[in-house]
Amino acid sequence: MPKWIVTASMRDxxxxxxxxxxxxxxDEPQALSKFYGIINSYDRDVTKVxxxxxxxxxxxxxxxxxxxRLKQVEYIMQLGxxxxxxxxxxxxxxYE
Structure with a gap:
C-alpha cells in the first residue's frame, strides 16, 4: 500500500x-480525499477563522x-x- 505525507509551509x-x-x-484516491479534507480544515495558527x-x-x-479575526496566514500545502x-x-x- 502506498505511503503518503502532507506538509505545510508558512509563506513569509x-x-x-x-x-x-x-x-x-x-491508494491515490484515498490519499487525495484525505489531503482535500486537510486543506479544507487546517487552521493551526489562526483562531476564530x-x-x-x-x-x-x-x-x-x-x-x-x-x-x-486578528491575522491572516498563508500555507503552501503539498501531498507527497x-x-x-x-x-x-x-x-x-x-530514485532515477
Missing part, C-alpha cells in the same frame, strides 16, 4: 517552516489562505508519495 515565515501535518497509507481561500497549483499542491525507502524491499533504494 521567518525562519522558514515546513510542518508534517499527516502520514498515512492508502472568518474566511478560507484555496488556490490550486496542481492536484497535490495548494496555497491555503486562512483569515482570522513515498517513492524511495532503503529499508523497504518493495520500493527502490534510489
Amino acid at each position: 515565515a521567518d525562519p522558514p517552516t515546513l510542518r508534517t501535518i499527516a502520514n498515512f497509507e492508502g 472568518t474566511r478560507r481561500q484555496i488556490y490550486k497549483y496542481s492536484d497535490r499542491q495548494y496555497l491555503v489562505r486562512v483569515l482570522g 508519495e513515498l517513492v524511495v525507502d532503503t529499508k523497504d524491499l518493495s520500493l527502490p533504494s534510489s
Whole structure:
C-alpha cells in the first residue's frame, strides 16, 4: 500500500517552516480525499477563522489562505508519495 505525507509551509515565515501535518497509507484516491479534507480544515495558527481561500497549483499542491479575526496566514500545502525507502524491499533504494 502506498505511503503518503502532507506538509505545510508558512509563506513569509521567518525562519522558514515546513510542518508534517499527516502520514498515512492508502491508494491515490484515498490519499487525495484525505489531503482535500486537510486543506479544507487546517487552521493551526489562526483562531476564530472568518474566511478560507484555496488556490490550486496542481492536484497535490495548494496555497491555503486562512483569515482570522486578528491575522491572516498563508500555507503552501503539498501531498507527497513515498517513492524511495532503503529499508523497504518493495520500493527502490534510489530514485532515477
